[in-house]
Amino acid sequence: MEMVCLRPDVWVLRGGVNLGVILAEGEAVFVDAGLDEGSARRLWRWAEEQGLRPRAAILTHAHADHFGGAHVWEARGLPLFAPAFEAAMMQHPLLEPIFLFSGASPPPELLGKFTLARPLSAVSHLEPGAQAFGPVSLACMPLPGHSPAQVGVAVGNILFCADAIFTPDVLRKHPIPFCYDLGQALASAQAVEEYEVLVPGHGAPLEGPAAKEAAQAYRAHLLRLVEEAENALGSPLTAEELLRVLAHNLGLPNLNLVGFLLARTTVFAVLAFLVREGRAEPLLEGGFLRWRRR
Numbered sequence: 001m002e003m004v005c006l007r008p009d010v011w012v013l014r015g016g017v018n019l020g021v022i023l024a025e026g027e028a029v030f031v032d033a034g035l036d037e038g039s040a041r042r043l044w045r046w047a048e049e050q051g052l053r054p055r056a057a058i059l060t061h062a063h064a065d066h067f068g069g070a071h072v073w074e075a076r077g078l079p080l081f082a083p084a085f086e087a088a089m090m091q092h093p094l095l096e097p098i099f100l101f102s103g104a105s106p107p108p109e110l111l112g113k114f115t116l117a118r119p120l121s122a123v124s125h126l127e128p129g130a131q132a133f134g135p136v137s138l139a140c141m142p143l144p145g146h147s148p149a150q151v152g153v154a155v156g157n158i159l160f161c162a163d164a165i166f167t168p169d170v171l172r173k174h175p176i177p178f179c180y181d182l183g184q185a186l187a188s189a190q191a192v193e194e195y196e197v198l199v200p201g202h203g204a205p206l207e208g209p210a211a212k213e214a215a216q217a218y219r220a221h222l223l224r225l226v227e228e229a230e231n232a233l234g235s236p237l238t239a240e241e242l243l244r245v246l247a248h249n250l251g252l253p254n255l256n257l258v259g260f261l262l263a264r265t266t267v268f269a270v271l272a273f274l275v276r277e278g279r280a281e282p283l284l285e286g287g288f289l290r291w292r293r294r
Protein backbone atom coordinates (compact mmCIF):
# COMPACT_ATOMS: atom_id res chain seq x y z
CA MET A 1 0.00 0.00 0.00
CA GLU A 2 1.33 3.43 -0.89
CA MET A 3 0.11 7.03 -0.74
CA VAL A 4 -0.26 8.66 -4.16
CA CYS A 5 -0.54 12.43 -4.49
CA LEU A 6 -2.99 13.62 -7.17
CA ARG A 7 -2.84 17.24 -6.05
CA PRO A 8 -1.32 18.69 -2.86
CA ASP A 9 -4.78 18.49 -1.24
CA VAL A 10 -5.97 15.17 -2.76
CA TRP A 11 -4.33 11.83 -1.97
CA VAL A 12 -5.03 8.16 -2.53
CA LEU A 13 -3.99 5.22 -0.37
CA ARG A 14 -3.53 2.53 -3.02
CA GLY A 15 -4.50 -0.99 -2.04
CA GLY A 16 -6.96 -3.78 -2.84
CA VAL A 17 -9.49 -0.95 -2.44
CA ASN A 18 -8.39 2.65 -2.97
CA LEU A 19 -8.99 5.06 -0.09
CA GLY A 20 -9.10 8.80 -0.66
CA VAL A 21 -8.08 11.82 1.40
CA ILE A 22 -9.15 15.41 0.77
CA LEU A 23 -7.43 18.09 2.84
CA ALA A 24 -7.91 21.72 3.73
CA GLU A 25 -6.47 23.87 6.51
CA GLY A 26 -5.03 20.95 8.47
CA GLU A 27 -8.20 18.84 8.36
CA ALA A 28 -8.87 15.68 6.34
CA VAL A 29 -11.94 13.95 4.93
CA PHE A 30 -11.51 10.27 4.06
CA VAL A 31 -13.26 8.50 1.19
CA ASP A 32 -13.98 4.80 1.95
CA ALA A 33 -12.37 2.68 4.65
CA GLY A 34 -11.29 -0.55 2.92
CA LEU A 35 -12.04 -4.15 3.80
CA ASP A 36 -10.70 -4.28 7.35
CA GLU A 37 -8.78 -2.53 10.09
CA GLY A 38 -5.45 -2.55 8.21
CA SER A 39 -6.13 0.13 5.61
CA ALA A 40 -8.31 2.24 7.94
CA ARG A 41 -5.55 2.32 10.60
CA ARG A 42 -2.88 3.06 8.04
CA LEU A 43 -4.74 6.04 6.60
CA TRP A 44 -5.41 7.46 10.08
CA ARG A 45 -1.71 7.09 10.95
CA TRP A 46 -0.67 8.81 7.72
CA ALA A 47 -3.00 11.74 8.48
CA GLU A 48 -1.53 12.06 11.97
CA GLU A 49 2.02 11.97 10.61
CA GLN A 50 1.10 14.86 8.31
CA GLY A 51 -0.29 16.79 11.27
CA LEU A 52 -3.85 16.52 9.93
CA ARG A 53 -7.01 16.20 11.99
CA PRO A 54 -9.46 13.63 10.56
CA ARG A 55 -12.78 15.47 10.22
CA ALA A 56 -15.18 12.96 8.61
CA ALA A 57 -15.33 9.93 6.34
CA ILE A 58 -17.60 9.36 3.36
CA LEU A 59 -18.47 5.74 2.63
CA THR A 60 -19.42 5.40 -1.02
CA HIS A 61 -21.49 2.21 -0.77
CA ALA A 62 -22.34 -0.65 1.54
CA HIS A 63 -20.02 -3.35 0.21
CA ALA A 64 -17.79 -4.86 2.87
CA ASP A 65 -14.58 -4.12 0.92
CA HIS A 66 -15.38 -0.39 1.03
CA PHE A 67 -16.70 0.10 4.58
CA GLY A 68 -15.40 -2.96 6.50
CA GLY A 69 -12.63 -0.96 8.19
CA ALA A 70 -14.84 1.98 9.18
CA HIS A 71 -15.61 0.62 12.66
CA VAL A 72 -12.02 1.54 13.60
CA TRP A 73 -12.73 5.18 12.73
CA GLU A 74 -16.14 5.08 14.43
CA ALA A 75 -14.46 3.88 17.65
CA ARG A 76 -12.17 6.93 17.44
CA GLY A 77 -15.16 9.24 17.17
CA LEU A 78 -14.87 10.10 13.48
CA PRO A 79 -18.26 11.09 12.00
CA LEU A 80 -19.23 8.75 9.16
CA PHE A 81 -21.44 9.69 6.20
CA ALA A 82 -23.16 7.64 3.50
CA PRO A 83 -26.28 7.86 1.32
CA ALA A 84 -29.34 6.92 3.43
CA PHE A 85 -30.03 3.59 1.70
CA GLU A 86 -26.39 2.47 1.91
CA ALA A 87 -26.17 3.70 5.52
CA ALA A 88 -29.06 1.37 6.46
CA MET A 89 -27.09 -1.59 5.10
CA MET A 90 -23.94 -0.48 6.95
CA GLN A 91 -25.93 -0.50 10.18
CA HIS A 92 -27.42 -3.92 9.30
CA PRO A 93 -24.68 -5.57 7.21
CA LEU A 94 -26.31 -8.99 7.47
CA LEU A 95 -28.58 -7.70 4.70
CA GLU A 96 -25.79 -8.28 2.17
CA PRO A 97 -25.40 -12.06 2.66
CA ILE A 98 -29.19 -12.31 3.07
CA PHE A 99 -29.89 -10.83 -0.34
CA LEU A 100 -27.03 -12.76 -1.96
CA PHE A 101 -28.78 -15.89 -0.68
CA SER A 102 -32.14 -14.88 -2.20
CA GLY A 103 -33.53 -13.52 1.06
CA ALA A 104 -32.98 -16.68 3.12
CA SER A 105 -30.80 -17.08 6.19
CA PRO A 106 -27.30 -17.38 4.67
CA PRO A 107 -24.95 -20.37 5.21
CA PRO A 108 -21.56 -19.91 6.97
CA GLU A 109 -19.68 -19.48 3.65
CA LEU A 110 -21.48 -16.14 3.24
CA LEU A 111 -20.59 -14.85 6.69
CA GLY A 112 -16.88 -14.17 6.01
CA LYS A 113 -15.44 -10.65 5.94
CA PHE A 114 -15.89 -10.20 2.18
CA THR A 115 -19.67 -10.39 2.45
CA LEU A 116 -20.33 -9.54 6.11
CA ALA A 117 -18.71 -6.42 7.57
CA ARG A 118 -18.86 -5.32 11.21
CA PRO A 119 -21.95 -3.14 11.76
CA LEU A 120 -21.57 0.61 12.17
CA SER A 121 -23.77 2.13 14.86
CA ALA A 122 -24.18 5.65 13.52
CA VAL A 123 -23.89 6.72 9.90
CA SER A 124 -25.18 10.17 9.01
CA HIS A 125 -27.10 10.57 5.79
CA LEU A 126 -25.31 12.20 2.90
CA GLU A 127 -27.22 14.28 0.37
CA PRO A 128 -26.08 14.73 -3.22
CA GLY A 129 -24.38 17.97 -4.27
CA ALA A 130 -21.89 20.38 -2.73
CA GLN A 131 -20.92 19.69 0.90
CA ALA A 132 -18.56 21.27 3.40
CA PHE A 133 -16.98 19.32 6.24
CA GLY A 134 -15.34 22.11 8.19
CA PRO A 135 -12.85 23.66 5.77
CA VAL A 136 -13.02 20.70 3.34
CA SER A 137 -15.35 21.28 0.36
CA LEU A 138 -16.40 18.53 -2.03
CA ALA A 139 -19.39 17.35 -4.04
CA CYS A 140 -21.27 14.08 -3.76
CA MET A 141 -22.37 12.61 -7.06
CA PRO A 142 -24.98 9.84 -7.17
CA LEU A 143 -23.54 6.87 -9.10
CA PRO A 144 -26.14 4.11 -8.67
CA GLY A 145 -26.05 0.82 -10.53
CA HIS A 146 -23.23 -1.13 -8.91
CA SER A 147 -25.24 -0.74 -5.70
CA PRO A 148 -28.62 0.95 -5.15
CA ALA A 149 -27.38 4.35 -3.93
CA GLN A 150 -23.61 4.46 -4.46
CA VAL A 151 -22.03 7.93 -4.55
CA GLY A 152 -18.82 9.33 -5.97
CA VAL A 153 -16.89 12.18 -4.36
CA ALA A 154 -15.71 15.05 -6.57
CA VAL A 155 -13.06 17.68 -5.88
CA GLY A 156 -12.46 19.98 -8.83
CA ASN A 157 -11.80 17.80 -11.86
CA ILE A 158 -11.01 14.70 -9.77
CA LEU A 159 -13.72 12.11 -9.07
CA PHE A 160 -13.45 9.25 -6.59
CA CYS A 161 -15.88 7.13 -8.58
CA ALA A 162 -15.97 4.02 -6.34
CA ASP A 163 -17.19 1.00 -8.34
CA ALA A 164 -19.01 3.02 -11.02
CA ILE A 165 -16.37 1.67 -13.39
CA PHE A 166 -14.12 -1.37 -13.37
CA THR A 167 -10.92 -1.02 -15.36
CA PRO A 168 -9.91 -3.52 -18.07
CA ASP A 169 -7.36 -5.07 -15.65
CA VAL A 170 -10.06 -5.76 -13.08
CA LEU A 171 -12.48 -7.02 -15.73
CA ARG A 172 -9.93 -9.56 -16.95
CA LYS A 173 -10.02 -11.13 -13.49
CA HIS A 174 -13.74 -10.51 -12.89
CA PRO A 175 -15.44 -10.55 -16.29
CA ILE A 176 -18.90 -10.65 -14.68
CA PRO A 177 -18.58 -7.64 -12.32
CA PHE A 178 -21.13 -7.20 -9.55
CA CYS A 179 -24.11 -5.18 -10.73
CA TYR A 180 -27.40 -4.23 -9.06
CA ASP A 181 -29.09 -2.30 -11.90
CA LEU A 182 -27.58 -2.49 -15.35
CA GLY A 183 -29.35 0.55 -16.81
CA GLN A 184 -28.22 2.71 -13.89
CA ALA A 185 -24.69 1.27 -14.14
CA LEU A 186 -24.51 2.29 -17.82
CA ALA A 187 -25.70 5.82 -17.03
CA SER A 188 -23.26 6.20 -14.11
CA ALA A 189 -20.33 4.94 -16.20
CA GLN A 190 -21.23 7.64 -18.72
CA ALA A 191 -21.65 10.38 -16.10
CA VAL A 192 -18.11 9.90 -14.75
CA GLU A 193 -16.65 10.75 -18.17
CA GLU A 194 -16.89 14.50 -17.56
CA TYR A 195 -14.05 14.28 -15.01
CA GLU A 196 -10.41 14.65 -15.98
CA VAL A 197 -9.12 12.28 -13.28
CA LEU A 198 -10.97 9.16 -12.09
CA VAL A 199 -10.02 7.23 -8.96
CA PRO A 200 -11.82 3.89 -9.26
CA GLY A 201 -12.41 1.76 -6.18
CA HIS A 202 -9.99 -0.83 -7.56
CA GLY A 203 -6.92 -0.23 -9.73
CA ALA A 204 -4.74 2.76 -10.54
CA PRO A 205 -6.06 6.33 -10.83
CA LEU A 206 -6.77 7.29 -14.46
CA GLU A 207 -6.13 10.61 -16.11
CA GLY A 208 -7.24 12.34 -19.33
CA PRO A 209 -7.90 10.05 -22.31
CA ALA A 210 -7.18 6.95 -20.19
CA ALA A 211 -10.05 7.88 -17.83
CA LYS A 212 -12.52 8.37 -20.67
CA GLU A 213 -11.38 5.20 -22.42
CA ALA A 214 -11.78 3.12 -19.25
CA ALA A 215 -15.32 4.43 -18.70
CA GLN A 216 -16.22 3.71 -22.34
CA ALA A 217 -14.64 0.25 -22.20
CA TYR A 218 -16.65 -0.54 -19.06
CA ARG A 219 -19.90 0.46 -20.74
CA ALA A 220 -18.97 -1.65 -23.77
CA HIS A 221 -18.29 -4.57 -21.43
CA LEU A 222 -21.71 -4.23 -19.76
CA LEU A 223 -23.39 -4.03 -23.16
CA ARG A 224 -21.51 -7.15 -24.24
CA LEU A 225 -23.00 -9.00 -21.24
CA VAL A 226 -26.46 -7.87 -22.35
CA GLU A 227 -25.87 -8.96 -25.93
CA GLU A 228 -24.41 -12.34 -24.99
CA ALA A 229 -27.39 -12.93 -22.68
CA GLU A 230 -29.92 -11.94 -25.32
CA ASN A 231 -28.29 -14.26 -27.84
CA ALA A 232 -28.22 -17.16 -25.39
CA LEU A 233 -31.91 -16.71 -24.54
CA GLY A 234 -32.94 -17.83 -28.02
CA SER A 235 -33.68 -21.05 -26.16
CA PRO A 236 -35.14 -20.57 -22.65
CA LEU A 237 -32.60 -20.81 -19.79
CA THR A 238 -32.70 -20.59 -16.02
CA ALA A 239 -30.60 -17.76 -14.55
CA GLU A 240 -27.98 -20.27 -13.46
CA GLU A 241 -27.83 -21.85 -16.92
CA LEU A 242 -27.41 -18.37 -18.37
CA LEU A 243 -24.59 -17.70 -15.89
CA ARG A 244 -22.88 -20.86 -17.13
CA VAL A 245 -23.10 -19.64 -20.74
CA LEU A 246 -21.83 -16.14 -19.90
CA ALA A 247 -19.03 -17.52 -17.73
CA HIS A 248 -17.92 -19.77 -20.59
CA ASN A 249 -18.09 -17.00 -23.23
CA LEU A 250 -16.24 -14.48 -21.06
CA GLY A 251 -13.61 -16.92 -19.79
CA LEU A 252 -14.68 -16.79 -16.16
CA PRO A 253 -12.75 -19.36 -14.10
CA ASN A 254 -14.40 -21.71 -11.62
CA LEU A 255 -16.17 -19.85 -8.86
CA ASN A 256 -16.57 -20.49 -5.17
CA LEU A 257 -20.00 -20.08 -3.57
CA VAL A 258 -19.58 -16.35 -2.88
CA GLY A 259 -18.23 -15.65 -6.38
CA PHE A 260 -21.05 -17.65 -7.93
CA LEU A 261 -23.76 -15.80 -5.98
CA LEU A 262 -22.21 -12.40 -6.78
CA ALA A 263 -22.10 -13.27 -10.50
CA ARG A 264 -25.65 -14.62 -10.35
CA THR A 265 -26.83 -11.25 -9.02
CA THR A 266 -25.32 -9.61 -12.09
CA VAL A 267 -27.13 -12.14 -14.30
CA PHE A 268 -30.40 -11.08 -12.65
CA ALA A 269 -29.48 -7.42 -13.27
CA VAL A 270 -28.98 -8.28 -16.97
CA LEU A 271 -32.29 -10.19 -17.07
CA ALA A 272 -34.19 -7.33 -15.41
CA PHE A 273 -32.64 -4.90 -17.92
CA LEU A 274 -33.73 -7.07 -20.87
CA VAL A 275 -37.25 -7.49 -19.43
CA ARG A 276 -37.64 -3.73 -18.88
CA GLU A 277 -36.55 -3.14 -22.47
CA GLY A 278 -39.12 -5.66 -23.73
CA ARG A 279 -36.31 -7.91 -25.03
CA ALA A 280 -36.83 -10.92 -22.72
CA GLU A 281 -39.51 -12.43 -20.50
CA PRO A 282 -39.81 -14.95 -17.68
CA LEU A 283 -41.28 -18.35 -18.46
CA LEU A 284 -42.54 -20.54 -15.63
CA GLU A 285 -42.93 -24.04 -16.93
CA GLY A 286 -42.58 -27.54 -15.49
CA GLY A 287 -41.42 -26.17 -12.14
CA PHE A 288 -38.55 -24.12 -13.66
CA LEU A 289 -38.17 -20.36 -13.87
CA ARG A 290 -36.59 -19.81 -17.27
CA TRP A 291 -36.05 -16.67 -19.31
CA ARG A 292 -36.41 -16.31 -23.06
CA ARG A 293 -35.80 -13.73 -25.72
CA ARG A 294 -38.84 -11.86 -27.02
Ligand SMILES: [Zn+2]
Pocket (backbone or CB within 6 Å): 061, 063, 066, 146, 163
Ligand atom coordinates in the same frame (compact mmCIF):
# COMPACT_ATOMS: atom_id res chain seq x y z
ZN1 LIG B 1 -18.66 -2.55 -4.51
